[in-house]
Structure formats: structure tokens, C-alpha cells
Amino acid sequence: METEIALSCCGKMGALAFLFYGxxxxxxxxxxxxxxxxxxxxxxxxxxxxxxxxxxxRNNPPKK
Known part of the structure; x- marks a missing residue:
């Protein structure tokens, strides 16, 4: 239940960020x-x- 709520919140915030950026x-x-x-x-x-x-x-250089 808590995981579903957290994922739902993340999804809503991601959608909000996408709309703002767009x-x-x-x-x-x-x-x-x-x-x-x-x-x-x-x-x-x-x-x-x-x-x-x-x-x-810069933070994660490509691995060779």
C-alpha cells in the first residue's frame, strides 16, 4: 500500500515536471x-x- 502511494506520488510529480518543461x-x-x-x-x-x-x-565517466 505504501509503495503504491509512493509510486503514485512520483508519477504525478513526474507528469507535473514534464508539463512544466513542455x-x-x-x-x-x-x-x-x-x-x-x-x-x-x-x-x-x-x-x-x-x-x-x-x-x-562528469559524475559517471563512461567505462572502458
């Missing part, structure tokens, strides 16, 4: 189009993913 990226894209700079949302997404990858690989 809204942020869409907002950047709309603002970029209004300012004459389409593709700003995609660039922001790529920058965030690149930064997360660098942080992850």
Missing part, C-alpha cells in the same frame, strides 16, 4: 517566433539536454 519550451518557441527568431524552443531544449549530459558524464 510549457517552458513551447513558451520559448512562441516568444522566439514573435521576435522573428523561430527555433528558439528547440535550441533551448538542446542546450538543456547537452548540459544535463555533461553533468551526468
Amino acid at each position: 510549457g517552458f519550451i513551447i513558451g520559448q518557441e512562441i516568444r522566439g517566433r514573435e521576435d522573428g527568431y523561430p527555433g528558439q524552443g528547440l535550441e533551448m531544449h538542446e542546450h538543456i539536454m547537452r548540459t544535463l549530459k555533461e553533468i551526468f558524464l
